Amino acid sequence: MGQAHSAGGRPFPSREEVTKELATKFAEKCFTPLELFSLKDVFKNLADQEQHVHYLKEDTIARFLEIPDIVGASPVLFQMVSYIGAFPFLQDAPAVLGLEQTVMVITIMTERYNRVLAKGAADRRKLLFKSLAVYDRKLSAQGSEKGTAEAGKTKTQTGKTDTNTGTQPAGRALGFAIDKAGDDEEGDDDEDDELVLAALNSLDYVNVVKHRDAPTTHGAMVPADNFRKLIMLLLLVAPLDPQESLSLYMDRVTGTELESLRTAAESILAAFLNVEQSPGIKFHHFNTIIPASMPFIFNGLTALFEHFLFSKNLDFHKRIGGKPTQPDPLSKIPQPLLQDTGSIMSLNLLSQLSFFIPGTSLFRRTRLLYSGDDDGFSMGSFETKVFNWRAPTILLVRGTRLQDHRSTGAESSFLATLPPKRFPNGSSGDRVTFGAYISQPWKHTHRECFGSEDTLLFQLEPVHDVFRASAVNKDYVTFVKPSAAVAAGHAGISLGCPPPQPSFEFGCFTHDYTSRGGAFQTSMARRFNFQDRFEVTSLEVWGAGGDAEAKHQAEQWAWEAREAEARRRINLGTGDIEADRALLEMAGLIGQNRSGGSMG
Template sequence: MGQESSAPARAPSHEQLTKELARKFAEKCFTPLEIFSFKDVFKSLADHEQHVQYLKEDTITRFLEIPDIIGVSPVLFHLVSHVGAFPFLQDAPAVLGAEQMVMVITIMTKRYERVLAKGAADRRKLLFRSMAIYDRKQSGLSEDQGHSEAKGLVGEEGREADEDSDSDDLALEAFDYLDYGKFFKQQDSPPLHGALVPADNLRKLIMLLLLVAPLDAQESLSLYSDRVSGAALDSLRSTAECVLAAFLDVERSPGIRFARFNTVIPSSMPFLFKGFTALFEHFLFSKHLDFHKHIDGTKNVPLPIEVAQPLLQEKASIMTLDVLSQLSFFIPGTSLFRRLRLLYSGDDDGFSMGSFETKVFNWRAPTILLVRGTRLSDDTSHKSTASESAFLSALPPKRFQSGSGDESESLTFGLYVSQPWKHTNRECFGGQDTLLFQLEPIHDIFRASTINKDYVSYTKLSASTSHAGISFGCPPSHNAQTYRRSSTIALGTISLVLDRSFEFGCFTHDYTSRGGAFQPSAVRELDFQERFEIESLEVWGCGGDEEVKYQAEHWAWEAREAEARRRINLGTGDIEADRALLEMAGLIGQNRSGGSMM
């Protein structure tokens, strides 16, 4: 007698397998209360046709409170109706019945990871397929180009041809999970070769992702309606444009291909789709469940009015809500939303290293520095100011062209560092989690090297230093004597330099040389240098109440010390009496020196 196989003798229908997978997802990925809530929500929203219950585009849009003004509803519905066809993507678009919506919620919230081992790369491929179009005329490819691309001969855009990227590993794993793998060893998924996501569609989706980035579970998106009106809407569009620029040059390509999509997201914005989790979890919370009702049902406690807590405690010129959301694409939102404190602002505190040091140095948690400026002209006939000429003369001769864009374009760079700021002597500070980045006019990330550790340098002018200022990715100025000209700043291959007066900055991207403290861009494989005049400079502290309390206590101590110094009446002519006063104040003595005051 042979053993019976656990697998069925013949392949199930697509409908049968979809129902079984949806049941498994519901059991393993949802709690009983979430299943009950989902059924209640779906029943209250569904339309009926020939005994079929399903959700329409406008129904989903209204339920999720997607703003009409950004025009993303058709894009989102196209995405959802293709994800809903999982694991049979060739059957897309799917009619969004209950089983299909279970697929959508499980995948969009990444709950599938509780039963399927495949990771972010496979979900990324699924999302790309669900957004892509396959019309050759729309894609802008001729027949010859399409044939060449299928052979992987069209540069970066054809790389997927060499990666067996048409296979859908996530779907294949789902079949294996249900013990139907032997029937579905090959998937007839839509091909990736020649497929693209239209630029305008991705732009609209990025606007939505910027909006939903700070969303908490059960929090209504309508609470942030002020972000899609007036000047705020213009800011949202502008920020989305900077993020979109990382994916393509809109003047040269009508859309984004998978190779680019699959390169940019993990390197520059790994948390881009994080906001989908809270958004689609709305389907798991029924408004008919009233946990404020007493057991005897005789009395209800009034529900509190829902009010959005401020995402930023202070206002500033660079850090806006949209920039905050953009940062959350590569820095976990748990460190950002409602957690940032403005430590230093050049607009308010003055553009000086002294003010910077006073405000920033005692923060014992990670910080984010943001600097915005205007690109300096490369025109030799441009008449420079004395300070501009002095800064440019301290830089090595310019070997690279400026980044893409017009002259006088606005540029925004930044740094995330987890270590407290300090003066640098022989060594820089910062760890391997330090991030150098650009936000405007293109979103780009430069991650820390594990070998070269010249991450952050803060140097004040002294006899032992040749240059003062703040630099990222450059050797400390104490080591500048090894450079061929001591009067010239030694720039790192991937580096950002701010002069000591915070008037000018220089960002260098020497892609060819490599070997710096920061890795080159995965988005731009070219050499360029940006020289700019600084307009705004801010430092934000990441932390909670404990860090704020420590900082406040230190500032209070410094204020008391300053007041003690001010009250001491020196110059009486009695040196011994003055010394006694200083010792009583704790300013000299106990290994302290009175210095020039005596």
């Protein structure tokens, strides 16, 4: 290979030479001298040696990155880095992770390749899919209507069924045995990886190597269990800073927090497939759902792998101006990721939100403005707590699904206000969680709705789904209080479907996929009509903003508390305190924060 010459007279380099040259270019262009020094120092301290070859092992990487064993994501992560380490010759994966291969991994995982290659997220997404994928005709047949007993016995080119191995390989691992394409979904891409071509083109080697034997997406799938484990890890690392230890979040993998983490991962996995019907995720689903519903899902990998760029042998607190210094102990006390607690919001749910709302607007910046459990399920209380917040808000509502044949009392009254149900439920399970991200301040909607094109309607449980705002129909959000001019049945909060529902007691979410004319776009994961009717159990509004907004809100609440106290002390002169209080309640001056759906 190295003896041949190209048409231009330039010798064809070997794959090793191309890899070394590309790694050198990435190192020089994508890292600062200090980062590169740290990367080499970290690699030197971590690497094992065998026959004069220094390389990283799975358990070494897991220990360095502090991946918790209980999540089970270490083998999955090692499969990914072993594949990406073979870049740009992905057909040679899995790679032995020497220094050059580690440079490839860090460059791609942290998206620093953008400093050299003019390619975007779609190209990295395809590469990440392939790093997670396996090809196994038996698994493929299980998820296909054409699956037969004969297909169930089919094996890969090696003669062995694919497995996900986490050991340091000496040759081609079965986990990457992607052979000829089988039946796959329409729209899968079988072209050469543009990221690979861009890398080779940057070295003027674009015509040096043929890629016909490179792994394709046809017939490949990401095993559901592997992706579930990776999702749990991605939820954990979502708020991570580059120099922050993942061990700080170990309380999230114990007890009820671990169960919450698994629940969130199951909801996200449900956006890609029904695990009871399909064993894995095809590229078409992967490439369609991620940009629509969770474009930032892999962002946490950047901070996680940037840990390689901070050597512990470099301590900038040792000397300043030639004198030893001691770090400020207060500087090591991190601000909590979630400053308040709620019945719906949790750290895992906050991480789930960061998959489609930038984490810089969420972590350490969200504050509880309103909680139905604490403040009462009334529109007056909602207005008092929320309307003065001058930054984006996140509305969360959790409920229990209503069963038409078992409805009685208030449920029957609510269902009577709706047309007969003609769509099935959107998912299985009794509990549902919906929400909305609204960038504009809340206000009364006497004549028109409020909100903007960045308003998001979403579902978090039991299926993760995001419905983006339409640019045509702008009936985004309404808030109508009951009054003499507005009947109770036409008061409430609604998103994309005026007039609103009559109270905070019940909710109805309708996804009319066939009409496609609403204020929010249809689902990319569930391409069918569905409707969820539920009894509201919890309702919260969280403010996503900085200290200035929180200070303004606190001042407003303090003023309103003083005004409420002044009204409470008013003496109308009748001599009958109960009568005076009843008159003030009729005027709407007091008693507006009663719980239990006082709007009904």
